[in-house]
Amino acid sequence: KSAFTVPEQFFYTSMGGSWGAHLKFAGYDGVVVHGKSEKPVYLLVQDGKAELRGASALWGKDAAEVNSLLKSELGSSARVLSTGPAGENLVTFATTLADEDAAAWGAAIMGSKKLKAIAVRGNGVRPPAANPEKLEALVKYLRESWHGAGAGATLSHIPSLSKKKMICYGCPTGCVRTNVETNGGIKIKVCCQAAGFYEPAAGAYYGKLTDVPLHASRLCQNYGLDTHVMASILIWLEDGHNAGVLTEENTGLPLSKFGSWEFIETLVKKISLREGFGDTLAQGVPQAADSIGGKARELITDYLDKNGQRMAYGPRLYNACGIFYATEPRMTLPTLHEMTIPILGWKEWVKGAEGAYMSYDLLQEIGRRFWGSELAFDCSTYDGKAITAKKIQDKIRAEECLILCAFFYPLRACDYTDTHEGDPAIESKLYSAVTGNETDEEGLNRIGERVFNLERAVLTREDPRGKKVDEIPEFNFTVPIEGEHLNPELLAPGKDGEPISKKGTVVDREKFSQMLSEYYELRGWDSSGLQTKQKLAELDLGDIAQDLAQRGLTE
Structure with a gap:
């Protein structure tokens, strides 16, 4: 837990x-x-x-x-x-x-x-595959046609220092994950958000690119602090200091040096060692704000998810992501990325960026072949999003069971062919070759569905409110969106692929509720989100159904 x-x-x-x-x-x-x-x-x-x-x-x-x-x-x-x-x-x-x-x-x-x-x-010897010839052919196909993982944020904010690809075990070529050595001789992994969570603050303080954001990331890794939460803490501390609610006297933090190395070093150590105000922050922003009360809580506007992490790829811009945030125990980037990465690729295509190919026709093709609806990426409607969310969750659960990289799989589109056609069946082929259990795409996704339902049963059993409550933070319904980190224009595909801006929009409460109800129906749950004995039995989870029934937590 x-x-x-x-x-x-x-x-x-x-x-x-x-x-x-x-x-x-x-x-x-x-x-x-x-x-x-x-x-x-x-x-x-x-x-x-x-x-x-x-x-x-x-x-x-x-x-x-x-x-x-x-x-x-x-x-x-x-x-x-x-x-x-x-x-x-x-x-x-x-x-x-x-x-x-x-x-x-x-x-x-x-x-x-x-x-x-x-x-x-261990001895370094890999267990043998059930069908080594078939596996070898699949590996050759992946290397020759797909080359390697390419997802991840660009590293434009990283100073030009010594860089070397950091390749995970079994990856063909690596991705954006890079090992950087600073001028001070410190080596640090840079990969997406963690590498730059302190860059805006440090950039404002120093007025130029420095090694400080890299050292901040290294410090958080060494002491063991999640940088998504640290990013939220930084926003709250800065807003609180500007509003006069948080001072150097009542926090013991050098807030006047916000963005400096001295500030982040002090903050990380105080939180990690639970010293002074760091002990309050060690519970996360919502709890810290509640402990102070008054305006400190009012400063939290529209950037936290239900667990206190900075909300990324929220439902005001990406409709289907509302289901992920409502039904998952925490922010799950692999599921969120299945909506956002294709749309960000489409945004570049709309702008005419060199090498961009993610047309709306291709988005429709991905939606149809992978996620059950050509409307999967139409951000002007809530239609088609329930089936999209379900299929994404099931597929990602299956891939996580196989320990497959979320930067590489699923193979929704290929950078290196003229048609850019994806391959939704490759995971089931790999599973069959390695285990000898012949399974098609539908069969593997059903394994993912079973895992998701098992997780749901655990969450339902443990929720002190008596059942799993599916909700998103209230601000999504009331505070209009003004920007998003990787999509500041809030550009998204609308009806028939027409580019639209979602600036100033909120989640429609009624349509969100309808989308969630459709999702429950597709899952085979009851109208309130409780799992049914029939569905659990279909997934060979009859023992789980019996346990939930004894607790009054199933229909």
């Missing part, structure tokens, strides 16, 4: 890098940790065995140092996932760090168990 979700409940997370592959090489598909240790420990998994070792000497150290020390002890073939001081001190949005700077949620859970790290060491 996560202390950061609202309410506190089940959540899941994922990361890139190579740690997961080496866990498999060590003889295991997963690790389940029960109970709590009295003293700090780390778990060593190797050659089909697992043992707990003392980690008192590692307690208090940052995650990067822990990883380095354990690799020195265990050898370079070991892969280490660890928590920094934020996780030790149960900061609700604390993150873990693994090899290749792979970060994920869950560090506070490890900290609560006094589990400092999980080290895995």
Whole structure:
């Protein structure tokens, strides 16, 4: 469970890098940790065995140092996932760090168990595929026709320093994920939001590009703080300082130096160590604002999701994303990206950008072949969005079960062919080749549907309100949207692909409710969102249906 979700409940997370592959090489598909240790420990998994070792000497150290020390002890073939001081001190949005700077949620859970790290060491031998010839042919097809992952934000805000691609295990060519060495000799992974969360503040303070945003990102990774939440904290602190609500005296933060290295270093350490006002911020912005009260809460306008992260790709611009934010336990970028990345590609095509090819005809084709509706990307209507959201969630769950990269899959469109035609069946072909269980696209997506329903059942069981409540923050219905980070013009495809601006729009409450009701029907749930015994039985989840029925949580 996560202390950061609202309410506190089940959540899941994922990361890139190579740690997961080496866990498999060590003889295991997963690790389940029960109970709590009295003293700090780390778990060593190797050659089909697992043992707990003392980690008192590692307690208090940052995650990067822990990883380095354990690799020195265990050898370079070991892969280490660890928590920094934020996780030790149960900061609700604390993150873990693994090899290749792979970060994920869950560090506070490890900290609560006094589990400092999980080290895995295997023989490096991959398990054999059931059909190696078929797998080899598919790999050749992927390498020759698709080349590699290309998604991710551009790195225009990164100074020209030493850069090297940081390629995750098994990837053909890599993506935007890059290892950068600063002028000060510090190496840091830069990838999308984490690399630039402090850039606007630092740019305003210094008046030029500096290494400070990179050092800020490195500091958050080492101490273990989620940068999406840190971005929200920065907005609130700046607004509070400008409004006179938050001062250097009542926060102990150098707010007059907002954007400087001194400021972000002080902020990260105070939150991670839960010192002074950092202890308040360690719960997230909503809780911090509630603790102060008054105008501090009023400063939170239209940028937080229900868990206190900065809301990205919201439903005022992308209609279908409202279902993702309402039904998921947290912001899930892989699902959000299936709506937003194609539309951002279309925006570039509309503007006539060199190499852009994402026409509205192609968007319609993706919607029809992948998501069940040619209206999937028409942002002027709520029609077609319920089936789109369901199919996206099911497919992404199946891909996550297969440990497939969300920057590469699904193969919705190809950069390297004349037709740019995608391939919605490639995941099922890979699954069949590796496991020997012949499964088509529909069958694999049904596995994803089963996983999603199992997750829904857990969320329903644990919700203190008596059932899973599907809602989005109120501001989406009341505060007109004025801009979006990657789409400041708020340009989107309307009817028949006509470009429209959604500036000044809000979510239509009635149409959102109708869309959600249609979604429930497509899911086979009742009109209030409760799962039905019939649907759960169809998905071979009869035991889950029985448990929910005993709790009065199914129809």
